[in-house]
Amino acid sequence: MEDEKMISDIYAIYLREILRLWRQKVRLVTMIMMPLLWLGVIGNAFNSVMNLPTQGDFLSFLTPGILVMTMVFTATISGITTVFDREFGFLKEMLVTPIKRESILIGKMLGGVTQAVLQGILILILAIFMGVKFSGAMSIPGMFLTMFLVSIAFVSLGLAVASKITSMEGFQMVMNFMIQPMIFLSGAFYPTTFLPDWLKIMVKINPLTYGVDAMRYFAIGVNEFNIIADLLILLIFSITMILIGGHFFRKS
Amino acid sequence: MPAIEVRNLVKRFGSIVAVNGISLEIEYGEIFALLGPNGAGKTTTISILATLLKPTSGEAKINGYDVVKEAAKVRQSIGIVFQDPSLDDRLTARENLDIHGRLYHMSREERQRRIEEVLEMVELLDRADSIVKTFSGGMRRRLEIARGLMHKPKVLFLDEPTLGLDPQTRRHIWEYVEKLRDEGVTVLLTTHYMEEADYLADRIAIIDAGKIVAEGSPSELKDSVGGDIIKIKCSDAENMLKKLVSNGYDAMLVDDEIVIKAKEAEKMIPKIFAIADEEIKSITYKEPSLEDVFIHYTGKVFRDEEVDEIEASKMKWRMRR
Ligand SMILES: Nc1ncnc2c1ncn2[C@@H]1O[C@H](COP(=O)(O)OP(=O)(O)OP(=O)(O)O)[C@@H](O)[C@H]1O
Ligand SMILES: [Mg+2]
Numbered sequence: 067m068e069d070e071k072m073i074s075d076i077y078a079i080y081l082r083e084i085l086r087l088w089r090q091k092v093r094l095v096t097m098i099m100m101p102l103l104w105l106g107v108i109g110n111a112f113n114s115v116m117n118l119p120t121q122g123d124f125l126s127f128l129t130p131g132i133l134v135m136t137m138v139f140t141a142t143i144s145g146i147t148t149v150f151d152r153e154f155g156f157l158k159e160m161l162v163t164p165i166k167r168e169s170i171l172i173g174k175m176l177g178g179v180t181q182a183v184l185q186g187i188l189i190l191i192l193a194i195f196m197g198v199k200f201s202g203a204m205s206i207p208g209m210f211l212t213m214f215l216v217s218i219a220f221v222s223l224g225l226a227v228a229s230k231i232t233s234m235e236g237f238q239m240v241m242n243f244m245i246q247p248m249i250f251l252s253g254a255f256y257p258t259t260f261l262p263d264w265l266k267i268m269v270k271i272n273p274l275t276y277g278v279d280a281m282r283y284f285a286i287g288v289n290e291f292n293i294i295a296d297l298l299i300l301l302i303f304s305i306t307m308i309l310i311g312g313h314f315f316r317k318s
Numbered sequence: 319m320p321a322i323e324v325r326n327l328v329k330r331f332g333s334i335v336a337v338n339g340i341s342l343e344i345e346y347g348e349i350f351a352l353l354g355p356n357g358a359g360k361t362t363t364i365s366i367l368a369t370l371l372k373p374t375s376g377e378a379k380i381n382g383y384d385v386v387k388e389a390a391k392v393r394q395s396i397g398i399v400f401q402d403p404s405l406d407d408r409l410t411a412r413e414n415l416d417i418h419g420r421l422y423h424m425s426r427e428e429r430q431r432r433i434e435e436v437l438e439m440v441e442l443l444d445r446a447d448s449i450v451k452t453f454s455g456g457m458r459r460r461l462e463i464a465r466g467l468m469h470k471p472k473v474l475f476l477d478e479p480t481l482g483l484d485p486q487t488r489r490h491i492w493e494y495v496e497k498l499r500d501e502g503v504t505v506l507l508t509t510h511y512m513e514e515a516d517y518l519a520d521r522i523a524i525i526d527a528g529k530i531v532a533e534g535s536p537s538e539l540k541d542s543v544g545g546d547i548i549k550i551k552c553s554d555a556e557n558m559l560k561k562l563v564s565n566g567y568d569a570m571l572v573d574d575e576i577v578i579k580a581k582e583a584e585k586m587i588p589k590i591f592a593i594a595d596e597e598i599k600s601i602t603y604k605e606p607s608l609e610d611v612f613i614h615y616t617g618k619v620f621r622d623e624e625v626d627e628i629e630a631s632k633m634k635w636r637m638r639r
Contacts, residue, residue: 078420155404163421164393
């Protein structure tokens with residue numbers, strides 16, 4: 067009975083997140099434009115500058131990286147709804163209803179994950195149209211598993227940040243100084259083997275590196291580390307982030 | 319058991335004492351107003367009762383449940399309209415109500431039926447499927463009231479329900495609150511509009527700087543200031559005065575008018591007519607306003623800007639008609 071109630075509470079919070087997303091056409095357009103820009107323009111530009119032998123190959127290498135990057139952005143930014151909720155009073159409305167705090171948290175997390183995974187699927191479709199062939203082992207389920215783990219980790223991070231930081235500007239700061247370095251040091255855009263040693267260490271301690279690696283493994287069968295290690299590290303990272311996110315959210 | 323029971327409630331924010339030992343007892347079905355100026359501690363009190371803030375000390379029970387120890391049961395018993403907006407303005411009116419109903423575990427049929435009912439009541443049924451962003455301030459306020467009532471709470475908190483609304487919308491909201499009286503909902507409302515408290519409330523507590531300085535029905539409060547003033551003009555004032563004084567009235571002659579201090583003028587006037595065989599030319603009386611009450615108990619005037627606002631809104635009201 068209690069569990070049933072909790073599920074319907076989570077669903078109510080989730081439903082609202084999705085309705086909001088659906089209403090904000092700008093966000094939807096961004097979700098489509100961002101991968102279009104990255105894959106279509108930048109991917110092709112890289113291709114010609116680098117003058118790689120086969121067109122498809124570099125794009126195939128880049129696609130999993132862009133997939134992870136866009137999802138990380140979308141996932142983290144989804145935390146901003148919590149800043150809005152506080153600012154525009156809806157948080158109070160949720161807090162006076164009899165639902166558990168955990169339900170609000172889980173509903174919001176699932177909303178963010180849905181958005182990020184949806185973003186991922188859009189990129190996949192787009193990439194297929196651009197001639198990228200997904201040929202890795204366990205391609206589809208593996209990619210979805212990785213997408214889920216990456217997005218829930220960064221949705222949680224976004225929630226943690228949003229619970230601590232009350233202004234939009236602060237949120238942007240964290241995005242720029244935390245998320246962007248993580249992405250650039252994850253091997254999303256270039257193989258990390260040519261980097262100097264001190265940067266290699268940064269790459270190795272960056273959990274996102276393993277997300278990109280796993281995605282690349284499932285998508286095109288290319289990877290640097292052991293896939294089991296990748297997934298384990300990702301899993302531990304996600305669980306840690308969920309706990310941190312939950313902690314800050316409850317405290318705020 | 320009272321619907322709301324508050325004992326020695328205290329809330330401090332650092333060095334600020336926002337609520338300083340408030341005690342209240344509000345019966346089921348009562349409409350009770352907390353009347354006080356800006357910063358008096360009204361919102362803080364409501365927030366504690368609605369389980370959004372923990373009291374520093376003291377205790378409060380809503381519908382028999384302790385606001386700290388039994389917060390979940392309190393939440394199930396109450397509805398609230400916040401002072402500040404709290405709707406999701408990207409959703410439609412119907413969606414806002416639907417999500418709210420879900421959070422109170424109402425069944426689909428129940429939600430659908432109740433959405434129609436509450437929207438009908440606040441006259442927004444025709445805008446049910448418009449996005450809230452397109453609503454005017456008054457419409458949003460009405461929707462918030464509808465949402466507060468959606469799950470049929472036993473106790474409804476209204477924090478400044480008509481703040482910043484034009485007089486017409488204010489009247490409408492007063493009418494909804496009056497309807498709640500018929501439905502037996504207990505209402506605790508805060509306001510700094512005297513006329514609002516006067517018009518709506520069965521009982522009023524005047525709150526200033528975190529303390530309740532006076533409490534009672536509007537007429538009790540006014541009487542406590544010293545009662546009404548009745549003025550009579552008549553053909554033979556001297557004779558009339560003698561009769562009144564010999565009947566025990568507190569009367570005197572000022573110029574050619576008889577001035578009587580009365581506890582309850584409405585009841586006294588018929589009696590005066592009964593003992594007067596002189597021809598009464600005119601009879602007038604003035605009740606002290608809640609404003610007089612406030613001044614009497616706090617030694618302060620309500621801030622000028624607010625009085626001006628009320629005056630300005632009265633002006634608008636008159637001009638419209
Ligand atoms: N979160 C807070 N932190 C610090 N001080 C606060 C906080 N909330 C309220 N106060 C202070 O407590 C006092 C009472 O505020 P409250 O909001 O309860 O007043 P109010 O009667 O609702 O006033 P108004 O008519 O302006 O809404 C004020 O001095 C206010 O500055
Ligand atoms: Mg207030």
